Amino acid sequence: MNNSPFVRKPASVQSVMLQVLLALVPGIAAYVWFFGAGILVQLLIASAAALAGEAAMLAIRGKPKALFLTDLSAIVTAWLIALTFPPIVPWWLTVTGTLLAVVVVKQLYGGLGQNPFNPAMAAFCLMIVAYPALMSQWPAAGQLDFGTQLKLIFGGLREVDAITGATPLDALRTALRSAASPDSQLHGLRTGQLMDGPAFGLLGGKGSEWIALGYLVGGLWLIQRRIITWHIPAAFCAALFVCAGLLWGMRPDGFASPLFHLASGGAMLGAFFILTDPVSGATTPRGKLLFAAGAAILTYVIRVFGAYPDGIAFATLLMNILVPLIDMNTQAPVFGHKKD
Amino acid sequence: MLRKLFKFHGGVKPHTNKTQSTTAPIAAVPLPERLAIPLHQAVGGHPRPLVAPGDRVFKGQRIGGADGSLSSAVHASTSGIVRDVAPAIMPHTSGLTTLSVVIEPDGEDAWGELEKINYRSTPPDELRDYLRDAGVVGLGGAVFPSYAKLKPGKNGALKTLVINGAECEPFITCDDLLMRERAADMLKGIVAMRHMLHAEEVLIGIEDNKPEAVAAVRAAIAASGEKGIEAVAIPTRYPAGGAKQLIRVLTGIEVPHGRRSTDFGVQCFNVGTAYSIFEALEHGRPLISRVVTVAGNVAAPRNYDVLIGTPMDHVVRLAGPRADTDRYIMGGPMMGVRLPGFDVPVVKATNCILVGSPALFPPPPPEMPCIRCGECAKACPADLAPFEMYWFSRSKNFGKAQEYHLFDCIECGCCSFVCPSHIPLVDYFRFSKSEIWAREREKDSADSARDRFEFKNFRQEREKQEKADKLAAKAAATREKVAGDTAAAPAAAEADAPAAKPKPSADDAKRALIEAAMEKARQQKAQVAPKNTDNLAPEVQANIAAVDARRETAAPPAKPAAGKPDA
Numbered sequence A: 001m002n003n004s005p006f007v008r009k010p011a012s013v014q015s016v017m018l019q020v021l022l023a024l025v026p027g028i029a030a031y032v033w034f035f036g037a038g039i040l041v042q043l044l045i046a047s048a049a050a051l052a053g054e055a056a057m058l059a060i061r062g063k064p065k066a067l068f069l070t071d072l073s074a075i076v077t078a079w080l081i082a083l084t085f086p087p088i089v090p091w092w093l094t095v096t097g098t099l100l101a102v103v104v105v106k107q108l109y110g111g112l113g114q115n116p117f118n119p120a121m122a123a124f125c126l127m128i129v130a131y132p133a134l135m136s137q138w139p140a141a142g143q144l145d146f147g148t149q150l151k152l153i154f155g156g157l158r159e160v161d162a163i164t165g166a167t168p169l170d171a172l173r174t175a176l177r178s179a180a181s182p183d184s185q186l187h188g189l190r191t192g193q194l195m196d197g198p199a200f201g202l203l204g205g206k207g208s209e210w211i212a213l214g215y216l217v218g219g220l221w222l223i224q225r226r227i228i229t230w231h232i233p234a235a236f237c238a239a240l241f242v243c244a245g246l247l248w249g250m251r252p253d254g255f256a257s258p259l260f261h262l263a264s265g266g267a268m269l270g271a272f273f274i275l276t277d278p279v280s281g282a283t284t285p286r287g288k289l290l291f292a293a294g295a296a297i298l299t300y301v302i303r304v305f306g307a308y309p310d311g312i313a314f315a316t317l318l319m320n321i322l323v324p325l326i327d328m329n330t331q332a333p334v335f336g337h338k339k340d
Numbered sequence B: 001m002l003r004k005l006f007k008f009h010g011g012v013k014p015h016t017n018k019t020q021s022t023t024a025p026i027a028a029v030p031l032p033e034r035l036a037i038p039l040h041q042a043v044g045g046h047p048r049p050l051v052a053p054g055d056r057v058f059k060g061q062r063i064g065g066a067d068g069s070l071s072s073a074v075h076a077s078t079s080g081i082v083r084d085v086a087p088a089i090m091p092h093t094s095g096l097t098t099l100s101v102v103i104e105p106d107g108e109d110a111w112g113e114l115e116k117i118n119y120r121s122t123p124p125d126e127l128r129d130y131l132r133d134a135g136v137v138g139l140g141g142a143v144f145p146s147y148a149k150l151k152p153g154k155n156g157a158l159k160t161l162v163i164n165g166a167e168c169e170p171f172i173t174c175d176d177l178l179m180r181e182r183a184a185d186m187l188k189g190i191v192a193m194r195h196m197l198h199a200e201e202v203l204i205g206i207e208d209n210k211p212e213a214v215a216a217v218r219a220a221i222a223a224s225g226e227k228g229i230e231a232v233a234i235p236t237r238y239p240a241g242g243a244k245q246l247i248r249v250l251t252g253i254e255v256p257h258g259r260r261s262t263d264f265g266v267q268c269f270n271v272g273t274a275y276s277i278f279e280a281l282e283h284g285r286p287l288i289s290r291v292v293t294v295a296g297n298v299a300a301p302r303n304y305d306v307l308i309g310t311p312m313d314h315v316v317r318l319a320g321p322r323a324d325t326d327r328y329i330m331g332g333p334m335m336g337v338r339l340p341g342f343d344v345p346v347v348k349a350t351n352c353i354l355v356g357s358p359a360l361f362p363p364p365p366p367e368m369p370c371i372r373c374g375e376c377a378k379a380c381p382a383d384l385a386p387f388e389m390y391w392f393s394r395s396k397n398f399g400k401a402q403e404y405h406l407f408d409c410i411e412c413g414c415c416s417f418v419c420p421s422h423i424p425l426v427d428y429f430r431f432s433k434s435e436i437w438a439r440e441r442e443k444d445s446a447d448s449a450r451d452r453f454e455f456k457n458f459r460q461e462r463e464k465q466e467k468a469d470k471l472a473a474k475a476a477a478t479r480e481k482v483a484g485d486t487a488a489a490p491a492a493a494e495a496d497a498p499a500a501k502p503k504p505s506a507d508d509a510k511r512a513l514i515e516a517a518m519e520k521a522r523q524q525k526a527q528v529a530p531k532n533t534d535n536l537a538p539e540v541q542a543n544i545a546a547v548d549a550r551r552e553t554a555a556p557p558a559k560p561a562a563g564k565p566d567a
C-alpha cells in the first residue's frame, strides 16, 4: 500500500452481512416454533440457489468468485426471499424467485452495490404477479406438520385452498369488506369480533406477532452494532402507526389498529431488514426518514385498499425509484456551511 | 471551571500507539556526515540559494533567502562546508528532486553571531520580516510560513488564539514530549504570538490521552502568572488536531473552506511553532532543528531533536530499526506519505518518521464495490458524502464531485479507514483534485497568447533581477573583502539580496549552475503543481494554493492543516 491511511478498521462487507444474518435468527427461531421447520428448508433452498446463480454470473462476468461468493450478500437476499415468501411455496418457485433476484436484479445491474432495486423485494413482486395463487397461501400457526410442509414444498401435494388460508392482513381486509356489505353473514360484526378467528393472535396474526418481535429484537441489535441507523426503522414504524392510527381513530370498526399493522405481515422485517438495505435505500439521514416514511404510507395504502396481501414489497420498489431524487435533495450541509 | 467544548462530526479512533515513544526524554542526534537541506521547505515561493559550493557556513546562517510575498528562509543547521547546491531527492512520495544545499559538518557545530529581538518594542512588520528570515513555519505538518499568519486580520484584534497540541495522529508524540519538557519556553512563544495578534484569550488544545502534557502546560501557565491562557484537555478523537476541527472543538466556530480563520476572530498555531518562535525571539536562533518522533517498526521508539537536513536513516538507526523494515513514512499512519527512500532528509514538516513493515502496515484486503453503507459519511469530519464523491470521481464526473464539495475534503483518511469495502477513497479524491487542476491548467493554456505575453514579461523581469543580483553580489564580495569580515547574521538582511551572504568565492559560473538547477526545479514543480488557476472560484483557489504548495514543497502535511493559510 503506497498511500495513507496505512491503517484500517477491521471491517468488511462480509462481517456486515454476517451480522445481518445473525440478527435474523431470533425471528427465524420464532418462525420455526410457530410454523414448523419448513422455513428452514426454504432458507436452504434459497441460499443454494443464490450461491449457484451468483457463481454462474460471476463466472460469466469474469469477476473473482471466491471474493464475492463469500461476501454473504447473496445469502442475505436469499434469506429475505425465503422469509417473505409463503413457507410452503414449491421449491421451484423459491429457486426461480431467488435466481431472478440474484441474476437479474443484482448481477445484471452490475453486481454487489450496483442494484437500484432491492433484489428480494423485486423477486417478491415478480413472483406474486406471476403466481398470485401460490404466493398467497399462508398456513396458520401449527396447522401443518413438517411432513406435510415437505410434501408441499417438494412434491405433488397441492390442495392448497383446502389447507391454507390467507394472511391475517388479507383475512381481516376481506372480512372487513364483507362486514361492510349487507349481504354477508359477517355483516355488522366489529373488528374486534372479526379478529377472534383462529388466524389472529394478541396483536396481529397468531404466531406471526412473535416472529415480528424476533425481528424487532434482531433489528435493535443491528442498531446497537451500528450496522444500521435508527432513521429508517423509526420513520417507518412512526409513519405506519400514524397512518393506521388516523383511519382507525376515525372508524375503529372499519380499520385495523395501528399495533395490528405494526405486528403484522412484513412490517418489522421491512423496517429493520428490507428498507435498511443500504444499496437500494436512501443514504442521508433526512433522506432515510423520507424514504422510510414514504414506504410506510405506500405499504398502508396497498394493505388497506390494494389487492395484494402485503404492501411492503411494492412500497419498497416504488421508494427505490425515488432514492436518487431523495438523496440528491437531502445532502446535509458540509463543515462550515451549517446554519446554526 | 469546566469549559464548554464542542463536537465535530465524524472522526475515528485508531489505535494511538503513542505510549511506546513517550517513555524516554527527547534525545540528541550525533552529527551526520552530511546534511542535505532542501531550500523549499515551506508553503510559498522557492527560496533563492545564498551560498555556493565551497562556502563555509556557520550554524544558523541563512542559506536560502525568502523569495516573493509568501516565502520562508532556510538556514544551515550546523557549521561546515557547502559541498553542493544541486537538486536532491526530497521527502515526498513522488521521488522528485528539489534544489538542496549539501553541507559537510566541520564538527564544531558553531553558531554564527545571533541577533535577538525584543518583540514588544519592534514594529509588527519588522517582527514579521524577522520571523520570515528566521525560517519559522508551521511545524504541525503544513509548514505554512508563520509570519504570514501573525496578522490580527481585518478587525485588528483576535478573539481567540488557538494553540494546537492535540496531536491526534497515531504514533506521533513529538508535540507531547515538547510540551512535557519545554512548556515554559513554548509558553513564552505563545505570549509573543498573543502580543502580535492582539488576542483576547489563548486556548491550548491537548487531547486527553496526554495528561502529562496537560499538567506540564498548566504548571507552566501557573508559574508564569500569565492570565487568559488556558490548557484545555479535549476528547481524543482523530482528527481533533486538524486546525478546523480543533477550532470547532474549542470555540464552536466552523471556519468554512476557503475562508480565513481570522475573519472569524481565530487563529491556530502548533505548539512546536510556538517553541520555535520563542527560540527565534529569545535567542535569535532560526529554525534549524525540530523534534521528530521515530516510531513503528523499531526496537526503541523515541523522540529526537533533529537538525533539518539530517538523513532519516541516520536518525532511525539510533532507534534500532527491525530487519523487515520496508519503508519510511513521513507523518502518521492516517495522513503520512510513503517516502521514496531511506536517506531522504528530515525537513521542517517531518514530525514523525514512521518506520513501516509489511507486518505492521499490511496491504488492505481486496477492494470491493461500494455498498452505500454510509460508514464513510458517518466518519467524515468535513460532513461530506465520500461515497458520492467516490462514485463521481470514479466515473470522472468531476463537476459532480465538486458539487459534492470535493474541495472541502481535508484528506484526513477517516473514510478509507472505516470503509468495509476497503476502498481507498482518499486516493480517489486526491486523484480527482489533481485532475481538476490539470483541466483548469489546460483550459487556461488555451489562452496561450496571453500566457506567452505574460511569460515574456516575467522572463524579462527575471533577467533584470538576475543582473541586479549579480552586480549586488560582486559589490558585496568587494565590500566584504574590504571589511575582511565573512560572518553573516541570519536575520538582518533583506530577503532576496544576496549581498548579505559571505560569498567571496562565488563566481558567475557557479551562479549560473545554481540558476539552472533552480530553473529545473521550478519546471519540475510546475509539472507537479499547476498554476494558472485564475478562473477558479476563490475558495477553490485557496485550496489549490494550499495543496499545491504542499505537493511541491516536499512537505505534505502529516496533520490536516495545522498551519494552513485558511486555518
Ligand code: SF4
Pocket: B369, B370, B371, B372, B373, B374, B375, B376, B377, B386, B387, B390, B418, B419, B420, B421, B422, B423, B425
Ligand atoms: S464506507 Fe465504503 S462501502 Fe460504505 S458507503 Fe462509504 S465507500 Fe461505500
Ligand code: SF4
Pocket: B376, B379, B380, B381, B382, B383, B384, B386, B408, B409, B410, B411, B412, B413, B414, B415, B416, B425, B426, B429
Ligand atoms: S478524507 Fe476527505 S472525504 Fe474522507 S473523511 Fe476525510 S475529509 Fe471526509
